[in-house]
Amino acid sequence: MRKIIFIVLIFLILxxxxxxxxxxxxxxxxxxxxxxxxxxxSSTTEKSNDPLAxxxxxxxxxxxxxxxxxxxxxxxxxxxxxxxSYQSDNxxxxxxxxxxxxxxPEGGWPVIVFNHGYIPPSQYSTTSSYSVMIDxxxxxxxxxxxxxxxGNNDSQGVAQQPYVSPDDVTxxxxxxxxxxHYKDANPNxxxxxxxxxxxxxxLHELVISHDIKAAAILSGVVGNENDLLxxxxxxxxxHIISGNxxxxxxxxxxxxxxxxxxxxxxxxxxxxxPTKFLQNIxxxxxxxxxxxxxxxPISFSLSLRDTLQSEGKTVDFHQYPDAxxxxxxxxxxxxxxxxxxxxxxxx
Numbered sequence: 001m002r003k004i005i006f007i008v009l010i011f012l013i014l015x016x017x018x019x020x021x022x023x024x025x026x027x028x029x030x031x032x033x034x035x036x037x038x039x040x041x042s043s044t045t046e047k048s049n050d051p052l053a054x055x056x057x058x059x060x061x062x063x064x065x066x067x068x069x070x071x072x073x074x075x076x077x078x079x080x081x082x083x084x085s086y087q088s089d090n091x092x093x094x095x096x097x098x099x100x101x102x103x104x105p106e107g108g109w110p111v112i113v114f115n116h117g118y119i120p121p122s123q124y125s126t127t128s129s130y131s132v133m134i135d136x137x138x139x140x141x142x143x144x145x146x147x148x149x150x151g152n153n154d155s156q157g158v159a160q161q162p163y164v165s166p167d168d169v170t171x172x173x174x175x176x177x178x179x180x181h182y183k184d185a186n187p188n189x190x191x192x193x194x195x196x197x198x199x200x201x202x203l204h205e206l207v208i209s210h211d212i213k214a215a216a217i218l219s220g221v222v223g224n225e226n227d228l229l230x231x232x233x234x235x236x237x238x239h240i241i242s243g244n245x246x247x248x249x250x251x252x253x254x255x256x257x258x259x260x261x262x263x264x265x266x267x268x269x270x271x272x273x274p275t276k277f278l279q280n281i282x283x284x285x286x287x288x289x290x291x292x293x294x295x296x297p298i299s300f301s302l303s304l305r306d307t308l309q310s311e312g313k314t315v316d317f318h319q320y321p322d323a324x325x326x327x328x329x330x331x332x333x334x335x336x337x338x339x340x341x342x343x344x345x346x347x
Contacts, residue, residue: 051166052272057208062170064088064177067097073127078102079138083127086147088174089167091156094126095175096146098138099184108186110346111179112137114146115172115205117196117219120243121159124152133195136335142342143185147175159244162200163221163228164251169204176211189213189346193338196296196325197221200274203304206285207277214345216286216338219293219325223300225273226262231297278307284314286341288334290323316341
């Protein structure tokens, strides 16, 4: 009897030992798999719902609207001029429109959308600001469309700069969509010019849109987010900004408080930085700078040029010794370079 009890005990001990052994073998792979599939949220490429994020802007629909003629203006040398309006986010945005005289070519006139730089919004004039740059483009046989941006001059809405708001980009993208459907325009021959802050708007468009065939950036604010933040800090510390510029600086500081600094939250700042999405660009770009620009660091444009070229993009670069932010005294040459560049790629 004792022998039988002993055998039963040995049998139970063996079963218990085998169970423990098998349990460890099953648990170990599962534990390993769990470790392998654990995800660090900061390293994901999930689509952002932040309106400033590039991949959010890429998903936004920019329908534009019919272009309405508000006033017929005095004509240029060989082109008609109109004060017009279109819709953007249900806001009425005013724009200067020029249309060449003469017989329209088959398919329509090529188009240049001009993204203007920062002028205090209340001082901006739809019909006269930037005329020194716009008139030669209009005389070169292109439709030129120059949107105000919201809050500028008489356009509805509140003016916010593209470093803290998507609004200017949205207004320009809707301008492109609107002019594409204009009766005299060739929707397949659209180019964009951006000066200063307008260069930043243009760079955003180049990484979110495929409706543009060529672009020119003049004295552009096209640095990466790290360089832009340093630039804003310098201008604030030097007491050289006021009004809407000062509002923009405070908005940037609020973004840093809410999101964390670039060092603490690089994923966020990279997500809103168009220079991190240059691989999306598939069109030729002209970049022009003046070495005496005391408003926007020329290093922004030089860095953009170098990065675009390193990625195999087509870049036409022009640098004018001693020229200022408006490319003076070489503005005539600069304008001719833009016209020649667009004729090459829009014809």
